[in-house]
Amino acid sequence: MIFDTMMVIALCILMLAILANLYRVVKGPSGADRVQALDTIGINLIASIGVFSVLLHTHAFFDLILLIGILSFIGTVAFARFIERGVVIERKR
């Protein structure tokens, strides 16, 4: 029971963190700030899904955790490339 309560509290804290990051995404003066915030949101999401799985006693969402990890990485890299070079995929001619 206490364990569950702890988990819920953890989830709420994570949620607050996501909201704070979201604020950065909206406000963020530069593009890089927003991308940073998105990356952090992704990691927070991973954490909250983990906690959530514990809460639900299921391992059905573990795939999703891995996926978010990959996607968040790829997305951040893509954004970074976009900001730096203007294109995501370069043509080789």
Place this chain on the structure above:
Amino acid sequence: MFLPLISALAVPFLYKYLNRQVHTGWFVLLVPLTIFIYLLQYIPHVAAGETYKYTLSWIPSFDINITSYVDGLGLLFGLLISGVGTLVIIYSIFYMSKIREALHNFYVYLLMFMGAMLGLVFSDHLLVLYGFWELTSVSSFLLISYWYERQSSRQGALKSLLITVLGGFGMLAGFIMLIIIGDTYSIRELIANADMIQGHVLFIPAMLCILLGAFTKSAQFPFGIWLPDAMEAPTPVSSYLHSATMVKAGIYLVARMTPIFGGSAVWFWLVAGIGIITLLYGSLTALKQTDLKALLAYSTISQLGMIMSLLGVGSLAVYFGPGESGTVFTVATFAALFHLFNHSTFKGSLFMVVGIIDHETGRRDIRYLGGLMQVMPITFTIALIGAFSMAGLPPFNGFLSKEMFFGAVTEVSHAGIFGLGNIGMAFPIIAWVASIFTFVYCMIFVFKTFGGRFRPEKLTREVHEAPYGMLISPLVLGLLVILIFFFPNVLGKYILAPALTAVLPMMSVSAYDLKISAWHGLNMELLMTIGVVAVGIFLFKTAKRWIKAVRNYPQQLTLNHLYNQTLRGTEKLSASLTNRYMTGSLRHYLIYIFTFFAILLMGSLLLLYGIRFDFSNNASVSVFDAGLVIGMIIAALTVLLTSHRIVAIVALGALGYMVSMFFVIFRAPDLALTQMVVETVTTVLFLLCFYHLPKLAKDIERIPFKLTNLIISAAVGLTVTVLALSANGHKLFESISSFFENAYELAGAKNIVNAILVDFRGFDTMLEISVLTIAGLGVYILIHQRHKALRREQDETE
């Protein structure tokens, strides 16, 4: 009945292989001749009161059969169609050039028309009758625009088609109402149930619709305007269609329907009233024409009006029934049929005369013609016979029918029913005045063309008498005109009397047998005719003084002007309407779609009392749900209010991720996975598109505010929300998801979602795979084609 239609198929072959040697018309001539001779055999039988009925089943399951029914009226028309048809074809053989004209077209259309017309008069089935009716309209359209390279031909054809088809549709509606009332397709059975029909609610609408059809086809006021423009057709066509046959289809219809509708006041007033107005209008307008064919066209209109009004007067006989006063009005119907026949003879010959004049002089305008009496004596004689008959002079047949006409309209004035008391006096007066005008234009026709000075310098060709072949048909018709005057009773007894029985089946035959013979004697009618001649001659002599007044009648007040204005007005109106709502802007179309979506759904919800919320079965809202919803709202608002496109894209991505978090919370791992991947790819694609935006459009600050957009989007959002909430509260059945819980036993799968996707409902998945394939191929093709085009451009510049 189908002989002309079938032989029309053979005409092009004959034309192609034999026209060099023999004029195609000679082969075509056999068709109406055969029909004519065949129909002649019926005369003795039909005169004895027999009728014939043949049925050919067509769509038996709908009770639609081609039923042909031969009685007096049908036979009268059948004889006219085939007889005049024969003569017209003889005439056209000499009129139409073998070398210059596309004869196969001409004869195909003509035979098509003839078949349609025969089908029309012999049909007993209402819908089949309508079919033939439209076929006459179409073939008439083709014949009028026979010289399709002329603009006036095309316009005349279009006008006649528009007006007659308008009437045809009206008639179809009337027929359908009649079928509903009588519960039968057969005219015969409808007539048998006439009493029952007259009491029905749809009786008057059906009558009005059918009369609309009859009036447009028979060029009655105010629908007569197409007929003068139809004069652009070759003269044999004008002679055949626009004097002898097609314009009589409306007359036929009125006569056919008299046993059903006759006897009611509306029918009498419409038919007789419109008829007599048409008579006056046609004869007055004919005065101002300078073109001979237009003059004859208006005279046709006026004569048709006369026949129509006689039929209207004759319908009173249905009201009175057999008896003294009923018999009096029966004579009117008889006069109508008699004049119908007479008109076909003399008007046919007059048109042919005009054709001859046109053919031999190159002119059709009376201002250029004159003094043709000496050069064309035979043509002159025929014209004289025809015109005097039309004017109603003895010793020609027009005299007899005009006398009967006067007799009939005088009788109307003291019929004393349908509020005829005082207004009834107008009938003989109008009829008398119109007859004077008729007399005057007939005189103009004859004496301006053939009398006066011969002026060869104004004519384009060297004038001489027409070839004999061309004269055969008008001569035959002219002879008929005289013969009928001297022996009207032969015609009356064998052809007209049975036709009369068909129009007024309830009258006994013996009552009018006497009346036919009684055409002698000094009476009121004769005095009226003498008056017509006297005033007519006076007016003709003084024509130079007053004809200007008629000719200067303002163009703005004519019916043609009205028609043109209406046509132009409707075109302009529809164009402006279309231009107003079809702006080409996608935003506007979306506004329409969404507005209607919101209005229709919201309206039906409100009207059907569909808004009912029921939250009893809902789950409780957890903290995570609330947090996610707040996050989603913030992200959505960011998309709307941001000033950078890239922020909008990122916010959209965030929104998508939060949706996938919702899938997590609601325990849908597969959906969450897919949503995550798809969202990422979509965001990347958005970024790609963003990169390709042109420089100018890249930095638009934010979405500009528009009040309509806000209102519509709010309305749509509200509608969908209300709809979803009310639908949620109204679960009528248990869901079927318990079945899918057996996934392991049934499909051997532990994952229900996947089992549904590939096993239970694999078909959807297959199609979605193909959607993805198509999308992929489409993208590839779009990009590839563009590269190709670019490369080609480069090659060209190099």
